[in-house]
Every structure is written in structure tokens, then in C-alpha cells.
Amino acid sequence: MRVCRAAAALGLAVAAWAQPVKPTPGAELFDFVWNRINDNHWDPAYLESIGWNAVRDELRPKAAAASEAEARAIVREMIGRLKQSHFALISFDLAEILARDPDAGGAGSVGIEGVIADGAAFVLHVEPGSPAEKAGVKRGWEIVSVRGRQLAPGLARLAKERGSRPAGLMEAAFLRNRLSGHVGQAIPFRFLDASGRPVARSLQAAPERGVFAGVGLMPPAPLWFESRRVAPDAGYVRFNLFLDPARIMPQFADAVRGCLKDCAGMIIDIRGNSGGLGVLAMGFAGWFIDKPDQQLGVMHRRALPLKFVVNPRPEIFERKLAILMDGASVSTAEIFAGGMQDLKRARIFGTRSAGAALPSMVEQLPNGDLLQYAVANYVSASGRTLEGTGVTPDAVVRHTRQSLRQGRDLVLDAALDWIHASPTDSRR
Amino acid sequence: MLLPRTLAASLLAAACVLPAQDGGKTPDGPAILDRYIEVTGGRAAYEKVKTEVQHGTFEMKAMGLKAKMTGYRAKDKSYIVIDIPGVGKIEQGTLGDIAWELSAMAGPRLKTGAERAATIREMALDKDLHWREVFTRTQVKGVQTVDGEECDEIELTPKEGAPEIRYYSRKTGYLRKVSMVLNSPMGDIPSETLMSGYSATDGVLSPRVLTTTMAGQVMAVSIERVIYNENLAEKNFELPPDIKALADRKPAGSK
Numbered sequence: 001m002r003v004c005r006a007a008a009a010l011g012l013a014v015a016a017w018a019q020p021v022k023p024t025p026g027a028e029l030f031d032f033v034w035n036r037i038n039d040n041h042w043d044p045a046y047l048e049s050i051g052w053n054a055v056r057d058e059l060r061p062k063a064a065a066a067s068e069a070e071a072r073a074i075v076r077e078m079i080g081r082l083k084q085s086h087f088a089l090i091s092f093d094l095a096e097i098l099a100r101d102p103d104a105g106g107a108g109s110v111g112i113e114g115v116i117a118d119g120a121a122f123v124l125h126v127e128p129g130s131p132a133e134k135a136g137v138k139r140g141w142e143i144v145s146v147r148g149r150q151l152a153p154g155l156a157r158l159a160k161e162r163g164s165r166p167a168g169l170m171e172a173a174f175l176r177n178r179l180s181g182h183v184g185q186a187i188p189f190r191f192l193d194a195s196g197r198p199v200a201r202s203l204q205a206a207p208e209r210g211v212f213a214g215v216g217l218m219p220p221a222p223l224w225f226e227s228r229r230v231a232p233d234a235g236y237v238r239f240n241l242f243l244d245p246a247r248i249m250p251q252f253a254d255a256v257r258g259c260l261k262d263c264a265g266m267i268i269d270i271r272g273n274s275g276g277l278g279v280l281a282m283g284f285a286g287w288f289i290d291k292p293d294q295q296l297g298v299m300h301r302r303a304l305p306l307k308f309v310v311n312p313r314p315e316i317f318e319r320k321l322a323i324l325m326d327g328a329s330v331s332t333a334e335i336f337a338g339g340m341q342d343l344k345r346a347r348i349f350g351t352r353s354a355g356a357a358l359p360s361m362v363e364q365l366p367n368g369d370l371l372q373y374a375v376a377n378y379v380s381a382s383g384r385t386l387e388g389t390g391v392t393p394d395a396v397v398r399h400t401r402q403s404l405r406q407g408r409d410l411v412l413d414a415a416l417d418w419i420h421a422s423p424t425d426s427r428r
Numbered sequence: 429m430l431l432p433r434t435l436a437a438s439l440l441a442a443a444c445v446l447p448a449q450d451g452g453k454t455p456d457g458p459a460i461l462d463r464y465i466e467v468t469g470g471r472a473a474y475e476k477v478k479t480e481v482q483h484g485t486f487e488m489k490a491m492g493l494k495a496k497m498t499g500y501r502a503k504d505k506s507y508i509v510i511d512i513p514g515v516g517k518i519e520q521g522t523l524g525d526i527a528w529e530l531s532a533m534a535g536p537r538l539k540t541g542a543e544r545a546a547t548i549r550e551m552a553l554d555k556d557l558h559w560r561e562v563f564t565r566t567q568v569k570g571v572q573t574v575d576g577e578e579c580d581e582i583e584l585t586p587k588e589g590a591p592e593i594r595y596y597s598r599k600t601g602y603l604r605k606v607s608m609v610l611n612s613p614m615g616d617i618p619s620e621t622l623m624s625g626y627s628a629t630d631g632v633l634s635p636r637v638l639t640t641t642m643a644g645q646v647m648a649v650s651i652e653r654v655i656y657n658e659n660l661a662e663k664n665f666e667l668p669p670d671i672k673a674l675a676d677r678k679p680a681g682s683k
Contacts, residue, residue, distance in 0.1 A: 215514035216492030245532040246516030277515070279533040286535040293613070304643055309613035311537040314673030 025367060026071030027064035032365055033075050034060070037087065040375045042301050055081050068367065086355065086388040090370040107222070108183035108205025113272065114143055114175040115326075117399040119159065121151045121175055123191075124404070131203045140404040141199065142192040146178045154178075169354040172272060172328030181205040194405045213244035215277065223248065227255035230267065230412065234419050235259035238269035242276030242284075242332040249283060256287045256317050265320035265419030267412070271350060275331025278308065284336055285310040288321050288345050296339025297380040299358075308335060310343075321346040322415035325393060329353040335378060338391040342381035347418060348393040350411045355390030457566025457582050460596050461559050467601035469632035474557045477632060478502065479660045484636075484651040486510045497649065505665040506551035521665065522551045528671045536670035543611040545588035562586060569593070574604040575622065590616075602626055603635065610642070617643055629654040 023031065034056050041047050055078055063074040072091060079087045111130020114121050121143040126133045143151060158170050181187045183205055191199040210224030225239040225248050237255045239248060259266050268284075281296055289310045296308040323337045323346045334357040340346035357378040363371050378386050397414045455463075465471055482499040493515070499508035507521040516532025527539040527547040539547055549555060555562050565585035572581045572595055579595035586592075592608035603623055610617045619642040623635035636651040667675060 213514065216488070244514060244516075249516070249532055277533055279531070282534045283531070301644075304615065304617065306614045306643070311535040311613075313535055314670050314677070 024064050025068055026066045026074070027060060028366055029068075029071050029369070030056075030060050030063035030075055030078070033089065033371055034078065036363065036371060037079075037082070037373055040373060042374070042376045044302070050081060050083070072369070084374070084388065086358065086372060086374040088372045089365075090372065107208055108181045108185060109208040110179065110181070110187060110189075110203035110205055111209075112137060112143075112179050112203075114179055115399055115404070116155065116171050116175070117404055118401045119152075119155060120401065121155065122399070122401070122404045124399070124409070127209055130209075131206055132201075135201045135203055137189075137191070137201060137203075138194065139407045139409075140194050142401075142405075143179075144190040144192060144198075146189055147187060149178075151175075151178060169328055169330065169356060180208075183207050194407070210240070211244075211247070213241065213247065215243065221274075225251045227251065227258075231416055231420070233262060233264040234416060235263045235266040236269065236412075237266070240272065241274055242278075242280040242336075245277065245280055245283065248280075252284065252287070257315065260315060260317060263317075263319060265322060265415075266317060267322045267324060267415050267419075268346075269324040269412070270329050270333040270337065271324050271326040271411070272328045273330065273333035274328075275333050275335075275356075278332050278335060281332050281336035281339065282308055282310050285340060285343075285345075286313045287315075288317055288340070289343060290316040290318070294343055295381050296335055296343070297378055297386070299376055299378045301376040308339065310339075320419050322418060323348050324411050324415060325350040325353050325391060326411075327351055327354055327390075329391075330356045331358075334386050334391050335380075338380040338384065338386050341391060341394065342384070347395065347415075348391060349395045349397050349415045349418075350393050351396060351398055352392050353386075353390035355386060355388045357386035357390075455568065455580065457568050457584075458560075460568065460580050460582055460601075461566065463601045464596060464603060465557060468626070468634065469628070471557065473631040474554075476630070477553065477656045479657055480553060481653075481655040481658050481660070482651050483653040484649055486512070487648045487650070488645060489648070490646065500660055500664045501551065501553045502660055502665070503553055506553070507665050508551075519668065520547070521667070521671075522548050523665055523667060526667070526671075526675055527551075528667065528675070530668050530671055536668070536674060537613075538671070538674050541611070542589035543613075545586070546611060549586055549589075559584075565591075571598070575624070577604060579604050602633075625650075627654075630656045632656070 038047065038052060059074050059078050063071045066074060072089060075089050079089060109127075109130070111127035111132040112123050113125035113127070115124035116122070123132075123137060123139050123141045123143065126137050126139060145151060154174055155171070158174060161170070185205045186202045187205055189201045189203055191201065193199050208222040210222035212220035213223035214220035221241060221243070223239070223241045223243050225237075227235065227237045230236040235255060235258065237252065239252075242248075256266070278299070285294075285296060290312045292312060294310045296310060299306045299308065321340070323340060325333070325337050325348055329337065329350075330353070334353045334355070337346070337348055337353065338357070341348050358374045358376045363373075365371055374387050380386055380391075395414055395418070397411045399410055403410045465474060480499075480501045482497075484497045485494060486497045487494045493512055495510045495512040495515075497508070497510040500506065505521070505523045507519070509517055509519045511517045517530075518532065519530045521528055525548065527544040528537065529539065530536045538544075549562055552562070563584045563586055565583075567583045567585075569581040569583055572579055574595045574597075578598045580598055582594050582596065583591050584594060589611060590609045592606060594603060594607075595605040596602065597604050605623065606621045608619055610619050619640055621638055621640040623638055625635060625637035626633045627636050634651070634654065638649040638651075640647045640649070
């Protein structure tokens with residue numbers, strides 16, 4: 001018994017002696033971010049070239065001795081030394097703003113797609129047959145509050161964070177979260193209609209449109225696809241994700257084939273498209289490019305570079321192609337648009353894309369902040385790095401408060417004007 | 429996008445059952461390849477095989493993907509399809525000197541150059557038996573251990589395309605590993621396939637478990653059933669309409 005106690009005491013002593021010194025919160029934050037980037041950056045040689053280890057040696061002691069707020073600034077300085085986009089530390093308070101409204105959280109939708117113009121949120125699309133349409137909500141109405149919460153403070157905070165950059169992913173996520181809810185939940189909205197008069201509506205969230213699609217471990221998400229003529233000689237296609245090819249590709253093929261004979265142009269609307277399977281960009285491009293061995297770009301990962309090569313289809317749509325894009329066009333949507341632009345096969349309308357063309361990760365840190373870091377680099381056909389910089393449209397077109405209130409979609413209008421300007425000319 | 433190549437690699441491995449030798453000293457290449465034929469059934473058994481049907485599963489565990497896989501082979505033609513939930517069908521085939529791929533994601537394409545040659549080579553029903561017509565050079569590189577088993581390492585150089593390295597068990601003569609670089613439009617992609625679970629159908633042994641590592645992804649093919657000499661209709665090998673349209677546009681065999 002005595003031996004056992006002695007052994008136990010010795011064990012405790014050894015355990016106590018072996019207990020590592022717990023790092024300070026600042027050091028913990030610093031180590032987490034440094035290691036994530038060190039372990040996942042696509043180009044270890046680049047990290048070596050900028051002295052990534054020396055950066056740690058220089059800044060870690062400062063972070064270890066700093067307050068949480070100061071440590072955050074030091075970590076941001078470390079990230080800044082990368083001189084690369086799409087690495088970001090998103091502070092906890094901003095993360096809270098971006099998080100889903102605690103009263104929401106379901107997969108329900110009222111059928112409103114929002115857009116930000118002149119610092120305010122507006123209705124851009126009202127889904128046919130949705131609760132919003134049934135309640136008479138119109139394009140161009142300003143969305144003032146949802147569930148009694150004003151949108152303006154959140155939008156102002158986001159605007160401060162992004163500085164001079166155009167609204168993009170964070171704003172899109174903010175709006176999507178605020179506009180969604182549990183299926184069956186009655187969500188109170190306050191709008192200003194086209195003439196600026198206050199309008200209150202209680203909209204009951206319905207299941208999101210589309211069918212749930214996913215791949216492997218990827219959580220399923222609602223996927224929808226629509227196609228129609230927006231002018232007698234202009235086809236229009238819009239979808240929200242590059243997923244479920246067995247479902248979406250035949251629909252896309254039908255839309256293109258339906259336009260082969262009599263369309264002066266086609267419009268592919270990937271505004272708000274959240275991306276998906278990268279390979280699908282090649283599949284879509286094949287309907288518009290007849291020359292073999294054309295590349296949309298190259299994705300560089302640690303393992304090896306992968307070229308995104310277009311497979312021309314037996315039938316090709318050879319006339320004008322417009323792609324509509326915005327700051328919430330992400331990933332595969334950017335790969336597709338950027339590649340088609342580089343190959344001079346499409347003219348891009350709208351605003352700059354999100355610059356999130358890569359499998360960049362967003363991970364929650366021990367202190368609640370969010371870390372975004374890219375794990376690959378995508379270079380378009382012309383040698384542009386899309387990550388962080390995004391795709392800049394050939395024709396930058398922004399919504400305005402006035403145009404939205406008039407019920408107009410200026411981006412779509414610009415694409416149609418271009419198609420009709422010289423309909424027999426297939427060049428960009 | 430890599431799935432068809434992976435599948436091709438795995439099937440290659442399944443079919444790539446070539447010969448070897450016995451004993452302690454280093455054998456020459458032809459002896460190793462010929463031994464493989466002998467230990468997996470013998471020339472007479474191989475010569476009886478006129479058609480082949482394979483049923484199995486394809487899996488990428490890390491991504492949560494699993495799919496049924498079916499393949500058909502006859503002289504000068506082949507067809508294989510996997511249908512992955514959420515991804516759709518990926519089909520690949522050969523017909524004479526045409527090698528093709530049709531992906532629900534990336535669309536249809538005719539293979540050209542070294543990729544075309546490799547696919548036709550890999551998918552040929554009798555390529556194991558007639559390896560001398562497939563490879564112009566064999567070179568024994570040494571001895572390596574694969575999964576704890578001592579193997580002869582042999583480099584095989586085809587008429588067209590990059591060499592591949594194979595590892596044959598010194599003890600059993602079975603093919604245990606193939607390392608190669610797959611030529612594809614997406615780039616030259618190194619791959620490594622491990623073979624195990626040898627089982628016999630009509631006196632011919634073949635590996636039933638093939639695990640391919642490529643571009644950091646691990647893909648497993650499990651062959652559950654092999655049927656030889658079933659009467660296969662020509663329809664099994666017909667070119668899909670999109671592929672036929674591309675082939676009609678392009679002179680057959682053009683590179």
C-alpha cells in the first residue's frame with residue numbers, strides 16, 4: 001500500500017513536472033494561425049522566401065506578452081507579411097454580425113434575394129410563387145428591418161471592415177442569413193416601397209426552392225436552375241450552385257440547344273452563385289468553345305498543378321455570350337467567368353467577383369475569431385491570380401437605389417443592350 | 429475530373445497482370461512477366477478468355493464517395509462506367525483506335541496522343557498475355573518491399589508514352605504495385621496502385637482490391653465479380669451519341 005502511494009505520489013510529481021507551461025492567449029492565437037498557414041499554404045518555397053520562420057521568431061514573443069486585442073493586431077501583421085490575399089483574421093464581433101440570426105437558423109426562405117446598393121439592402125429578385133410574391137413584395141423595395149432588427153447597423157459595420165472594396169461575400173452572407181428562417185416561421189419585415197412609403201409584411205418562411213444536392217461529405221444545399229428567354233432573341237440561364245451535374249447539365253444542354261438556331265446571344269447569370277465542383281466549369285465552357293486544348297486556368301496545390309481544360313461539345317453556341325457576376329459570385333463561378341473572359345469568349349457584366357476561387361478554409365479560433373486561409377492558388381488562362389482579386393467585369397455595372405426602385409436590373413439590361421448592339425457580331 | 433483516369437489506372441492494374449520468375453537471384457524482365465502469366469492461371473487459361481465483365485465498387489473514403497462500377501471488355505473494345513451519387517456517370521471506352529471519355533461534369537472528349545495510346549493499351553483484353561507486343565523494353569531495377577513483401581521492381585517501356593514501374597512478388601509472382609504517370613489534359617499526374625486479394629475465375633487469378641493514390645487522393649476499387657466469356661452484345665461498346673459526333677468530325681486514329 002505504501003509502495004502504491006509512493007508510486008502514485010511520484011507519478012503526480014512527474015506529471016506536475018512534465019506539465020507544459022500553458023501558453024498565453026496571445027501566444028495561443030499566434031501559434032494557431034502561424035501553424036495553419038505553415039501547414040496548408042500551397043507553396044512552401046514562397047513561405048521560405050519571405051522568412052516565415054523568422055516572422056514567427058520576431059512576432060511571437062510580442063503576441064505572447066500582448067493583450068488579446070493587441071495580439072490580434074500582431075497576428076494581422078504576420079498575415080500581412082504574406083502579401084497575399086485571402087488570408088484574414090475576422091474578429092469575433094464581426095463574426096457575430098455575420099452569424100445567422102439566433103432567431104433564424106432554419107432552411108426556410110421567404111423568396112427574397114437581396115442586394116446592396118448605396119449602402120442599403122434592396123429586393124433584387126422575388127421568387128415566383130414564394131411567400132414574398134404572394135404578399136406583393138416587389139423588386140426595388142428597400143429592406144429596412146427583419147424581425148424587428150434594423151439592417152443598417154450591420155451593413156455599416158461591414159462597410160467599415162471592407163474599406164473601399166465593393167460589397168462582396170460578407171454582405172451576401174449577412175443578407176442571406178437575415179432573410180432566412182425556420183420553415184413555417186412568420187418573419188416580420190419592414191420595407192420602403194418604390195415611392196419610399198413604409199410597408200410592413202409578415203412572411204411565412206417556406207422550404208427553400210430547388211432540390212437538395214451534395215457530394216460525398218459536403219452538406220447538401222438547395223440547388224435550383226432556371227432558363228427562359230429574356231428577349232425574343234436572347235436566352236437566359238441562372239443557377240445557384242455548380243453541383244449535381246446529372247441534374248443540372250441536361251437542363252443547361254436543353255437551354256443551349258434551344259438557343260442554337262435563333263438566339264443572337266445567351267446570358268448566364270451567376271450572380272450570387274456559390275460555386276461547387278470545379279470540373280463543371282469545364283463542362284459548361286464546352287458548349288461555347290470549339291477549339292480544342294483551351295484552358296480556363298490552372299490550380300496549383302501542394303501536390304501538383306491541375307489544368308482546367310475545356311472539352312468542346314459536338315454542338316457549339318457560337319454567338320454572343322454574356323456572363324452576369326457580382327461580389328457574391330464565388331469559386332467555380334469565378335473560374336468559369338475568369339476563364340471565359342481570358343479566352344475572349346464571353347463579356348462579363350456586373351461587379352467584381354468575390355476573389356474566393358480556391359478551396360480556402362474558414363476556421364474558428366480558440367478565442368472565437370475566424371481565420372480564413374487559402375490552400376491553393378488558381379491562375380486563369382491569362383496568368384491572373386483570381387484568389388483575392390476576383391474577376392473584374394468588362395463592363396462594370398452597379399445597381400442604384402433609383403434603378404432598383406424603378407424595378408430595373410441594370411446588369412441584365414446592359415448585357416441585353418450589348419447583345420442587341422450588333423447581334424450578328426459574335427465577338428466580345 | 430480525375431475519376432476516369434483513376435478508374436483507368438485501377439483497371440489497368442487489374443488487367444495489367446503480367447509475368448515474372450522464381451528463386452533467389454535477380455531474374456530478367458521477360459522471365460518476371462512470363463512467370464506472372466503462369467502463376468495466375470497459365471497461357472492456356474488466358475487464351476480461353478474472349479470477353480470479360482467486371483462488377484465492383486469505387487470508393488473515395490476521405491470524400492465520402494462510393495459508387496457502383498461495371499466494366500466490359502472484348503477484343504479491341506472496352507467500356508467502363510461508374511455512377512457516383514452527386515457527381516453522375518463517368519464513362520470511358522475504347523473501340524478500335526478510338527479512346528474516349530464522357531463525364532457528366534466535364535462533357536465528352538476523345539483522347540489523343542499518349543493518353544489515347546495508354547488507354548487502349550491498358551484496356552486491351554489480351555495485353556497481359558501479349559505483353560511483348562505492348563512493351564518494347566523491360567528493365568529490372570532492383571528489389572523493393574511492397575506491403576512487407578519482397579518484390580522485383582521492373583520498368584516497362586511502351587511503344588508510346590512514359591514507362592511504368594511494376595513490382596512483382598518474389599514469393600508468389602503476383603503483381604503487387606504499379607507506379608506510373610498518367611497523361612491527361614489536366615496534366616501529367618503520378619499515380620501508384622497497390623493490388624491485393626487475388627482470386628480466380630475460370631482458372632485465371634486477378635487482384636480484386638486495387639488502391640490508387642493520385643494527387644493526394646486515395647481511391648479504392650473492389651472487384652466483386654468477374655465473368656468471362658459472356659456473350660456481350662455490340663451495344664455494350666457502342667459510342668455514345670456525343671462521342672460519335674466528335675469521332676465523325678475527327679478522322680479515326682488522328683492524334
